Amino acid sequence: MYSDKVMEHFTDPQNVGEIENPDGVGQVGNPTCGDVMxxxxxxxxxxxxxxxxxxxxxxxxxxxxxxxxxxxxGKSLEEAMEITRKRxxxxxxxxxxxxxxxxxxxxxxxxxxxEDYRAKHPQPAGGQTxx
Amino acid sequence: xxTVYMDHSATTPVRPEVVEAMLPYFTEQFGNAxxxxxxxxxxxxxxxxxxxxxxxxxxxxxxxxxxTSGGTESDNHAIRGVAAxxxxxxxxTSAVEHHAVLNTCKALEKEGFEVTVLPVDxxxxxxxxxxxxxxxxxxxxxSIMMANNEVxxxxxxxxxxxxxxxxxxxxxxxxxxxxxxxxxxVEELGVDLLSLSAHKFYGPKGVGVLYIRAGTRIxxxxxxxxHEHGRRAGTENVPGIVGxxxxxxxxxxxxxxxxxxxxRLREHLQxxxxxxxxxxxxxGHPEQRLPHLLNLTFAYVEGESMLLSLDAVGVCVSTxxxxxxxxxxxxxxxxxMGVRPELAHGSLRFSLGRMNTEDDVEYVLEKxxxxxxxxxxxxxxxxxxxx
Ligand SMILES: Cc1ncc(COP(=O)(O)O)c(C=O)c1O
Numbered sequence: 001m002y003s004d005k006v007m008e009h010f011t012d013p014q015n016v017g018e019i020e021n022p023d024g025v026g027q028v029g030n031p032t033c034g035d036v037m038x039x040x041x042x043x044x045x046x047x048x049x050x051x052x053x054x055x056x057x058x059x060x061x062x063x064x065x066x067x068x069x070x071x072x073x074g075k076s077l078e079e080a081m082e083i084t085r086k087r088x089x090x091x092x093x094x095x096x097x098x099x100x101x102x103x104x105x106x107x108x109x110x111x112x113x114x115e116d117y118r119a120k121h122p123q124p125a126g127g128q129t130x131x
Numbered sequence: 132x133x134t135v136y137m138d139h140s141a142t143t144p145v146r147p148e149v150v151e152a153m154l155p156y157f158t159e160q161f162g163n164a165x166x167x168x169x170x171x172x173x174x175x176x177x178x179x180x181x182x183x184x185x186x187x188x189x190x191x192x193x194x195x196x197x198x199t200s201g202g203t204e205s206d207n208h209a210i211r212g213v214a215a216x217x218x219x220x221x222x223x224t225s226a227v228e229h230h231a232v233l234n235t236c237k238a239l240e241k242e243g244f245e246v247t248v249l250p251v252d253x254x255x256x257x258x259x260x261x262x263x264x265x266x267x268x269x270x271x272x273x274s275i276m277m278a279n280n281e282v283x284x285x286x287x288x289x290x291x292x293x294x295x296x297x298x299x300x301x302x303x304x305x306x307x308x309x310x311x312x313x314x315x316x317v318e319e320l321g322v323d324l325l326s327l328s329a330h331k332f333y334g335p336k337g338v339g340v341l342y343i344r345a346g347t348r349i350x351x352x353x354x355x356x357x358h359e360h361g362r363r364a365g366t367e368n369v370p371g372i373v374g375x376x377x378x379x380x381x382x383x384x385x386x387x388x389x390x391x392x393x394x395r396l397r398e399h400l401q402x403x404x405x406x407x408x409x410x411x412x413x414x415g416h417p418e419q420r421l422p423h424l425l426n427l428t429f430a431y432v433e434g435e436s437m438l439l440s441l442d443a444v445g446v447c448v449s450t451x452x453x454x455x456x457x458x459x460x461x462x463x464x465x466x467x468m469g470v471r472p473e474l475a476h477g478s479l480r481f482s483l484g485r486m487n488t489e490d491d492v493e494y495v496l497e498k499x500x501x502x503x504x505x506x507x508x509x510x511x512x513x514x515x516x517x518x
Binding site: 007010011013016027031032033034035036037038054055056057058059061062 | 431432433434435436439440443461471472473476508509510511512
């Protein structure tokens with residue numbers, strides 16, 4: 001059902017937890033659907049210096065969260081905004097079709113966390129602004 | 132790695148005695164039961180004997196037993212066969228049926244039948260008075276399962292069948308989960324049709340029974356040759372039928388003792404888990420329930436992640452039902468019982484069986500609580516957050 005990479009990230013997830021006083025928070029999903037994900041980030045010099053996740057969900061939800069944090073760590077905010085569900089799924093060696101939608105929310109969680117950061121830290125003209 | 136199989140409601144291993152009974156019918160005794168020569172006649176004799184055994188254990192007559200390819204076919208045959216033969220266009224079922232019943236009723240709905248789906252209470256029970264209110268002159272069939280496959284709740288079939296009989300409609304019960312776990316006596320129950328599946332009671336997969344009370348208005352669904360007195364065409368699965376009869380015989384002989392044993396193991400598991408973990412809730416009727424089945428909700432965790440974590444330490448269980456495992460929808464059974472979706476997603480079914488021991492239960496009690504704690508630590512939802 002799941003690729004080895006998914007099972008690897010499910011059994012040994014990376015970056016689990018919550019950053020204290022985070023620069024940005026992104027929460028997606030809802031418990032009624034069975035999946036909730038919260039991503040917290042620390043931003044330094046326009047880069048993601050630290051990132052952690054907490055996820056309620058199936059193996060796919062946990063694995064996508066874990067790999068998304070790995071993919072985003074150290075990236076600039078612009079690069080991190082380019083991480084999509086599709087790339088997350090590819091990085092995991094594919095996901096079962098029924099898991100592509102609800103359980104693959106981490107990229108959105110990451111984008112929300114970045115948007116949250118940008119909203120709280122408006123840049124001077126010429127820099128990044130929140131949308 | 133140690134394997135602890137606690138998914139007996141999904142399927143069971145075939146007992147060695149059953150395999151032994153079946154083996155000759157694959158090889159030396161391979162005859163077609165419709166053939167006139169001696170090999171055919173031996174196969175015929177084996178099928179007849181199996182029919183007698185099955186009939187005796189259900190308190191039915193041999194000519195009321197039709198062999199099928201399993202529970203799904205029996206359910207389809209019962210519902211579609213009565214719908215095709217009846218004089219009305221209304222069918223009643225319950226919200227907690229197996230998909231073999233629910234989806235057959237849905238298919239009838241598309242074909243112009245009216246279907247009433249009776250609700251259940253928080254324990255999963257259908258109320259006979261509710262059924263009485265739903266029956267009407269055009270009702271041809273009522274199909275309500277004997278015991279539920281996800282939570283184990285046992286329905287008051289006798290009462291439901293009685294209410295149905297007053298209206299003249301045909302009563303079918305899916306006894307797939309009940310057989311071998313509790314007495315199934317068609318006279319006692321007063322049912323017209325009853326489905327069984329061998330692989331749930333240590334028989335082979337792909338063989339089952341539809342009991343058809345003499346005089347019931349029902350059409351054959353699979354047509355062809357004159358097999359099964361024209362009620363179900365197709366060369367008989369002789370080894371499967373022989374194996375099923377042997378399996379039923381063994382299960383019934385050991386039933387009382389085994390049911391007590393399984394119940395003790397289950398109570399131990401239930402007490403152990405609820406004692407070691409917070410926010411655990413039982414799904415299903417507290418008493419009126421199959422002896423081997425335990426469905427629990429663990430708040431703030433999701434079922435599949437518990438299932439896969441247990442699998443990693445060799446423990447096989449399921450979330451709700453095997454069929455539900457492939458989808459993201461919460462179980463229709465739990466939803467019908469009023470379990471909130473976020474809790475339904477966190478449910479797990481343990482179904483015990485012959486090979487399980489106290490030791491297995493201890494193993495699960497040792498391995499499982501840390502899994503739930505780990506997943507809860509990972510979860511952004513907490514008791515405080517959802518208060
Ligand atoms: C209540 C119930 N009905 C029907 C079935 C289907 O039986 P089978 O697997 O033999 O088609 C099952 C088992 O999956 C069941 O639990």
